Amino acid sequence: MAIYHLSAQIISRKSGRSSTAAAAYRAGVEITDQRTGEVHDYTRKRGIESADIVMPSGSTWSPTRVELWNTVEAKNKRADAQVAREFLVALPDELDAGQRRRLAVDFAQELADRYGIAADVAIHAPGKEGDQRNHHAHILTTTNRVEGDGFGNKVRELDLVAHNMGGGVGKANEIDRIRARWAELANERLREHGHEARIDHRTLEAQGIDREPTQHLGPTATAIERRTGQASRKRQDFDQDVAERLTQAKKAGELERLGQVLERSILDLSGDIEAAKNQRIQEQAAELHKRALERSEVEMGHRYARALENVTTETLATVPGLLPAQAIKRALHQVGKEVAEAGQVPDVDVIAVRRQVQAQPGMQQRLAHAAELEARGQAILAEIAGMAASSGSCTTLRG
Known part of the structure; x- marks a missing residue:
């Protein structure tokens, strides 16, 4: 070459x-x-x-x-x-x-x-x-x-x-x-x-x-080596320079490798930080969703409670011919309809909330009173039906 x-x-x-x-x-x-x-x-x-x-x-x-x-x-x-x-x-x-x-x-x-x-x-x-x-x-x-x-x-x-x-x-x-x-x-x-x-x-x-x-030794250094059979000072300087360059190259290589490791560590750390941020965001979103559900459930519970209170205290007096069971069923259906139309959080279990409201002691008493009124109403209706039947029999005999 x-x-x-x-x-x-x-x-x-x-x-x-x-x-x-x-x-x-x-x-x-x-x-x-x-x-x-x-x-x-x-x-x-x-x-x-x-x-x-x-x-x-x-x-x-x-x-x-x-x-x-x-x-x-x-x-x-x-x-x-x-x-x-x-x-x-x-x-x-x-x-x-x-x-x-x-x-x-x-x-x-x-x-x-x-x-x-x-x-x-x-x-x-x-x-x-x-x-x-x-x-x-x-x-x-x-x-x-x-x-x-x-x-x-x-x-x-x-x-x-x-x-x-x-x-x-x-x-x-x-x-x-x-x-x-x-x-x-x-x-x-x-x-x-x-x-x-x-x-x-x-x-x-x-x-x-x-x-x-x-690098070249030159005529003087070459002549010295030929005459003495030993390395000239210039060759020794060359060898030392080569050794120093090799040492520097080795250090540079080690520094480069360390730099690559550090860079990978930074990238890994960046990835961990990003993953942690995403996890934190997800946790915060879940917490906010949970609170929204809780607020929705509380609000819905209050609306059911108010509906039941209205049914057991007012409906029977204002709506002639409406029995307590029918009134309660209509009121609960109306509340569920309003909740759906309002577009509240879909994860709320409407049936569970309604059951929780109905299970409260105050609501149990009101429901018991409604049941008592229901029983009285049924008795009155039965008595009226009996009276109507007797009246019909008498009319037939007279004819």
Whole structure:
């Protein structure tokens, strides 16, 4: 799987470095620094697949590697001079060795032509102990423009300090453009050779990918590990950073899980509260219904009582020929009819209320008195009937 990587760094005397040493290490050769007399011998270095010097297309100067970088050191006099700039790029594993070399050299040629600089392209194979897909190229460029058989002024377009001082803070700079161009060129070659893999120069966040970017040890840390056989300080820092990130991720995961549990608890509690509110509403409604029934029963009982009182005290005196039993039946029927027409609570047991009223001691006495009157009335009616019958017999005899 092709991955994107392009990083740029400055080779500066201020940090104790030189372009001659950097070039010798990357190309795996020996270079004597004519300015200091130091000999930088990396001829025993393994893993160098190719090393090419690239000059601007319009230049007639064809220096050797030794000549090129000693001329650079001679041009830059200051003790803190920035003598070279390196671009480190990851080469697609999908391409073969010849295709990777062509890609790296063509990219270096574009840099040389655009900025008028010289470039030293060294392609390194993956390390024996590392990822075997880690093909990469070190493109060491001059910080001065090529002029004749030497160098002229600095290339300010690639200087971040000059970019910011010129009002470019927060704006895309030339390094950003170079990063984008590398992705374009690599993808062109992948497409040209029939590979579907592509690389993207944008940040993982801009691509919508949720993971941490990969990290590289760099040449110094790698050399230390090869020489000592132990993990470099940079690798230890990486490992510690990874451990801290894992710990933070674990804590974040635990917090997320706790949050989910809390959210579920809140939802459950909300459901319990809602259920309790509904139950309370139902209980209140039942209580109100019960009270309404009680009030209806009391009111109905009072109406039955008044009806019975009227029947036993007034009806017999005001309605000639109406017997007590008939009067009571009519009165109770009238009360039931009025209750139905009034639309009172349908759950009221009218018969039970009527029985409760009739069972009261006062009502029992009144009903007993009505029964006595009923008995007297029946006796009187019987006597009248007897008298009527006797009278009829006498009339018949006379005839």
